[in-house]
Amino acid sequence: MGEQKFDKIDSVPVYRLVYDSIERQILAGQLRNGDLLPTETRLAEQFGVNRSSVREGIRLLEQSGFVERKTGKRLQVAIPHFVDVASDVSRALKLHKVTFRELWEASLAIEPVVTRYAAERITSDEIQELRRNIEQMDKAASVNRVVELDIEFHNMLAQAARNRALILAREPISLLFMPAGRAILPKLKTQQRIIDAHRAILQAIEGRDIAGSESWMARHIEDFRRGYERTGLSMDEPLPNA
């Protein structure tokens, strides 16, 4: 007679159970944003496991952005920050050897729309900040500084668009795209082209010219591609360097 067959049980490690349990409580809203977590010893007691296992579970939560150490060392419940999530995505894209063309196509899809919503929703304070950004770029000495200000300009637009889905969709792309497109170009002529484009975009936004702001941004992004091609680099190779 045959033996009863049992599927193998892949037992979940205790430290992952700890993680799952606390994650579930956060997702369910039973643990809220600023809440303090019990001490490791107390958690170990409550779960009925060793403190080392609790600590390993906490590391998982830590890397997920679900807990943070504030001033001292006490653990506090948190909600993953957009910046961190975006940089994770960015890192993943880089590791998967994304090409300039992929980034460019994505930017061409997203940035103009972002600009359009920005034109609809921007405040006058935010317009001031954009103006200051352009002025600073006018005086910028190094290529790195220009790239920095460029990223900031586009980020500010995204903020003004009041859409966190778009913010989170574009940020990782922008983080790779703009440095790649820029750091390669010879400094002087490019810088002026960027400034001119930003000025045109800002002017369209100030005039609440929805269609105009969208199409100026599209042209600006197109310009990126031309600049990149002029460097002789292939758009279909993984991004160069770091």
Next chain:
Amino acid sequence: MGEQKFDKIDSVPVYRLVYDSIERQILAGQLRNGDLLPTETRLAEQFGVNRSSVREGIRLLEQSGFVERKTGKRLQVAIPHFVDVASDVSRALKLHKVTFRELWEASLAIEPVVTRYAAERITSDEIQELRRNIEQMDKAASVNRVVELDIEFHNMLAQAARNRALILAREPISLLFMPAGRAILPKLKTQQRIIDAHRAILQAIEGRDIAGSESWMARHIEDFRRGYERTGLSMDEPLPNA
């Protein structure tokens, strides 16, 4: 005479040094995708720290997607999977209480462009899969099944677009957007509308009609909004329910 001032040294925990060190080697390419990691004991020896600290560092790597347990238990270097990264983004958006309007605006920006590139680059095999998907939806019995197939249809289009930046930008949005837009609608009439839309999109793609496929998808996404509004739910409230 004044005392020399020193900035406080915020000493980095050993487990984080372990994480940083291994992460750096992966990012630098010294550790590659399938490579086996040394055993915990050996790592502890090499770093000159205790094995417990090594284990905590490994948990950080694990949650980042940089290491994986394959068949046995031996740790293997990995590259974060898109699926995992996307679901992290999705979770973050949900926790930040993103609204239906934000998701809709983002989808309206991205999905039509994705469809456009799909029309340019899709293979005949992929077209077959799309056709099968539509047939299955025709026979689908439950609302959940329809939503499942809908998400799959859009995912397949994204794959066909051959752009990983767009794939990673849209996936987290789609993961929230489509279930939210659909699960609420009464089943019968909606299902037919979706199928008709998908048919029209597929037909445009088959005819390599770039502009047509893009605009059909745009109409399809617009339709989502109308359906959602008809439920009486506010577009500017956080997503309902789960």
Next chain:
DNA sequence: ACCAATTTGTCCGTATGTATG
């Protein structure tokens, strides 16, 4: 500003189940 209790970070040793050769 000081003290006492608590807590984290780190270490050590050991037991057990399992995977590999």
Next chain:
DNA sequence: TCATACATACGGACAAATTGG
């Protein structure tokens, strides 16, 4: 089958830092 190596988990310990009087 057996032996070895390894990951998981447990227990206990202690110094340094933090917390709360």
